[in-house]
Amino acid sequence: MHSPVLVVSDLSVVRAGRLAVENVSFELASKSETAVVGPNGAGKSTLIAALLGLLPRSAGDVQILGRHLAPNGYLPGSIRSQIAYVPQSLSLQGRFPLTVAEFVGFGFDSPGPRWPWHDLRRRLQAVETALERTGCNDLQHRLLSELSGGQLKRVMLSFCVVRPRQLLVLDEAQAGLDVPSNERFQQLLLELRREEGWTVLHVSHDLDMVRRSSDQVLGLNRRLCCSGTPDNTLTPERLSELYGPNVVPYRHHCHG
Incomplete structure (x- = not known):
């Protein structure tokens, strides 16, 4: 039996002088997909930032791949x-002088045992494959600062995806994608989980997609209001409690 990829225990985060996330606990099983849903301002992005050590936590513990996240995010x-x-x-300020291919190559160069940084042939192949998998082949020579939000x-x-990983964290990553890009994105997530054993944690407002693809749903409105399978958490009663009786969760239809 695999150990959990992520274990969050009694996590609380104070942001801008208020308690944005309060006493949240959950686990991510290996190779699973977990969605975080909830109304705007519920603390979803704050939760993600705290899990990654980008924001300090005021209480609780985070373990990633068996290692405790230090209070300073290390x-x-x-x-x-x-x-x-x-x-x-x-957001990129001004004319950022870096091409798409150069940027993706930096992802290949991250420290790790699988990819020696000096193997230029393997590096070029990995970048080419990653761009192809995400439908970005035609963008490789473009500057990052020239791209739309969806691109x-x-x-x-x-x-x-330019190198193997174990945990993929997405904060509304599909917002701004057109329909073909969104479908390609969903297929890629499925491939990463099934073929490469990735675990996925994502924030989403697209409850249709969450219902189809997620193994676990976390309903967050500062506190963890509900958690479980999509069938158990995305019921009208649960959604009314989470979003309020007069709020209808929406799906993004943005284009980029």
Whole structure:
């Protein structure tokens, strides 16, 4: 039996002087897909940032691949290299002088035992394969600063898949993707889980997609209001408690 990839115990986070996440506990099983859902302002992005050590936590414990996340967010490089992250948004100031292929190549160079940085042939092949898997072949010579929001999301995913990982964390990564890109994205997540054993944690407002693809759903509104399988958590009664009786969760239809 595999150990959990992520164990979160009684996690609380204070942000901007208020308790944004309170006493949250859950686990991620190996090779599973877990969705975090909830209304705007519920603390979903704050939770993700705290799990990755990007925000300090005020209480609780986080273990990733068997190692405790230090209070200052430190994880050994051997553990950090097994985590891939696509943020909710990424803004580049001015004309950032880096091409898509160069950026994805930096993902290959992350420390780890599988990919020697000096093997240029293998590096080039890995970048080419990652761009192909995410449908970004035609973008490889473009500057990052020239990309639309949706294109940048796909390039960020290329950066993540350019080398083997164990945990993929996505904060509304599909927002801004058009329909073909969204379908390709979903297929890629399925391949990463089935063929390469990745574990996926993602924030989403697309409850249809969550219902189809997730093994576990976490309903967050500062506290963990509900958790379990999609069938158990995405019921009208649970959603009314989570979002409020007059709020209808939506699906993104943005194009990028």
